[in-house]
Amino acid sequence: MTNILVCDDDREIVEAIEIYLVQEGYHVIKAYDGDQAIAALKKNDIQLLIIDVMMPKLDGIHATLKIREYSSIPIIILSAKSEDADKILGLNIGADDYVTKPFNPLELVARVKSQLRRYTKLGNLNAENNAVFKAGGLVINDETKEVTVDGEAVKLTPIEYNILLLLVKNQGRVFSISQIYESIWEEEAIGADNTVAVHIRHIREKIEINPKEPRYLKVVWGVGYKIEKQA
């Protein structure tokens, strides 16, 4: 049984999240402020924490800081604060993911699943195979032509696969549309063509939980595309 602690001062939000998570087969423990969350964490065997930032008594940021002193469970911050600065702060103090309100509950569930997979299953996976390329939770096995995200298999067309492989092999490097075109199709790019951009969007839709806020395949607007180098 996987225990998930949900902490938000808005009881309806906690309730709604509970409904979604229970439907997915998780057991939910509820807390309504930071102190309660820490107490619940001590009392129960918790595998994942969803925590709001703006709460009475102890806010989410401080609670996360305290929890990180002794626990490495996945923490997803849930906040109405949508500024870049807020997200950076949250991720820097030890949260694994940051979801802004109002959120799509299905997306939240997907993120929960992703975090749990990584935490429980992939944490000690070691691939020594030369044909296996990894970028965080994204794994490409070039021998079997298999692509998995957080352990979940993803189906890609051959072109999409090749584009993704090119980017994963050169993590951190930005490829422009014409560069990608030339290396995949092996012919010169001819001006106005959306092909590559459309393919990229399709790949994103397949491997990302929220394609508009991609974790792996990032768009560098006006420059090109890249796979973020993962720690």
Next chain:
Amino acid sequence: MKQKKVMGKAKRGFWLITRRVFAAAAAVIFVALSCNSTVTVVTNGKVYSETIGPLEKKDSFENSSLFNEILQEEIRSVTRMAVIKSQLETDGEYDGKKRIDIAGYAHRQENLVEAAATARFYLDDLVKWGNFGFVTETVYGTEDEINSYFANGTSVFSMQNELTAGDWKKQSDETRTIIKSLVSGGEEDSLSLKMIEELPSSREEYLQMAQELGKYVGDAEIISLDVLVPRYFSAEGKDLAEYASDAEEYVQLREDLKTTSRELFYNFTEYSENRDAYAPEATNLRYCYQMNTEGEMNWFTNADIDPYGLDTGEITRRFSEYGRYIYYNADRAEIETNTHMDADTMKQEVGYYQYAFGDNSRLWVAVDTSYPAQDNFYQARDAFNRLMPYYGYLAASFVLLVALSLFLFVHLTRYEGRQALSEEGEYGIVLHKADRILTEPFVLLGILLTGAVLGCGYLGYVFCADNWEDVIHTLWFPFAAGAVIFLADYVLMFFYLSVVRRCKAHTLWKNSLTRLAALTIRRCVLSLYDHSSILVRTLVPFLLLLSANLVLGGCGVAGILIAAAVDVIAILVMYREKKALQEIVESTRRIGRGDFELKISADKMHGENRELADAVNGLGEGIKYAVEKSMKDERLKADLITNVSHDIKTPLTSIINFVNLLKREQIEDGRIRGYIDVLDSKSQRLKQLTDDLVEASKITSGNISLQMERLNLSELVQQTCGEFSDKFREKCLETVLSLPEKPLYIEADSRRIWRVVENLFSNVYKYALEGTRVYLEIRMKEEKGQKYAVFSLKNISAQALNIRAEELTERFIRGDISRSTEGSGLGLSIAKSLTELQKGKFEIYLDGDLFKVLITFPCLE
């Protein structure tokens, strides 16, 4: 030991008093020393002060320079007395009947061998004549007439013989009577009297006489002669005039007589007063002078010897028995002595009377060191012996006291005014009440008061003492002087220390009358200038300068130079004014460009410039205030919107969540499903609205930071096309993309520029007529030498665009008809604001249903 930097109050008082006592003690010693080291020497009626010097030999009085000085004075005096005696005495007694050769005497210093004419007079007569004075009568005549008297005893041209009668004769009688009364005995008809009687007594008289006689005598031929009224006759009983052969010789004789009489009278006075000063019982000095007077060797001595029968050696031996002796041989300028006198000094002393001391002169001088007489030597020895044993100690204590006093003076000066501020040794300068008095009057007062104390002391001394000699040898006198010094020092130190404090606190100049006056004048002039009308301000300096030039220009070269200097100063002042004006203009320009922080330093400006500078400063301040206020308002608004949106988001989250839950329920009723769809889309729109609202307010309040980088505009548009390809296909929109051959690079913030393009594309997606084409074009444009990258987007609107293009980019404005469709109405506004933030240009053109957007950025190479 660590040196303290501050002196306590009690300590200061102690050192002050100690120093004053030292100074006063030094003064006591100084006065005592100087009073007691002064010996009064009286020789020949003259009073000298001899001083016992600090470098005096202490062993014996006879070896001291004091002894030497007195001896020299005495020798000088004795020598003179010997000379006078040789003139007035015969065989040691005053001889009134001594015959004096007047020419020889008068010219005794000149070694005159033989005078052309001379006469011998009795000493008594000469002395008396010298005492009485000389009366002369002026007579007139031709040279021949006058000389004829000296040649024949009578005139060849005896006028009165030829005159029968005349009034002048009577006058002459009266004169004659007066003149005769001056002549003490002797012949009435002496030649001199005859001349006075017979010759006219004025030039007019002579001419009148000559006229009466019918003679013509030229004015130049008449000479005058002063004839001495013959009070005494010579030893031969003759009138002075009779010794002369002509007028020239007479004048010579007359003058010789006058000189001789006067000098002899003077010498006689001295002789009669001091004749007995060197009597054996009155002095310890013994002398024996061998000298030649009137061709004879004479001896002058007060020693108990008869020098005539003794040879030189014997006399010397006798003199040496007295104690200290000198033998001087004028011939060889040799000296034999046991004193400190040397041959040069002796030669010099004797040298005054060279005529009396011929080559064979010899001088013996001795001091009887048993001092039987109470003379100068006796008194000097007394003072010397009284003072000398203590002299060294006193002098040493004086030097020590002065040194100590000086040291304390420096010490006190150094610490004066300091007051501790902290334990660590920091200190400040504290001023007393007296230090606030203006410097100049204060210093003057100090000088006056100190002078007054010293003056009172001096007056007291003058009034108390009838005889200063008595006073200065009393014991109390030095102490009285010390007390005066003590008081004077008290006053002086009070003022001095105040000046020291002022110096340390830098108020000496600040608090001075001069500075105050200068400042007042400056202030007056400047305030007059600043407050007067523009006419006065312009005219008065100009008129002053003009008049200065005119006035000074008329005063020669120096005036022109000064005028030039004044003009140079005026030019400098004008230059400064212009420079200030220029500064104001420059500052105004900069304020206009947005530098509201700028302040003109108006303190050093005057007149219009100052007013202008103040006004510009006020202007800048006003603008700055307004800008700041509006910025603050915008920020407050943005903050408010952000906070409100956070508060909206929380309930919105619940709505969205539960709507989603509802959607998942298997609801059969189509109507309810419709309601749920409405809830779903409206909640999504509300979400979009809040996000846009926050972003729009952030952009307008300038509350976002940009990360500018080099971007490829074509790449961006291609990427966006890729993102929207599915959505466009959904609405059957066909994109027609036209890209330049070479990629165009612009500088922009990657994510913000994406937001702009995304907004435009979603605008197209929302409002374009289904099934139409969307034209996208990127091209390069050149304008004024600058290359621009232009992105244009054209589409056909689904609704009629019945509003102005500008209104589309104003916040919350959209085509009225399209209000019912999705979108916040902020999209275009945000796009425009973001473009402009990134230094781009955002333009919208509406032409019927054609909607056209142009985005222009400067092109990077």
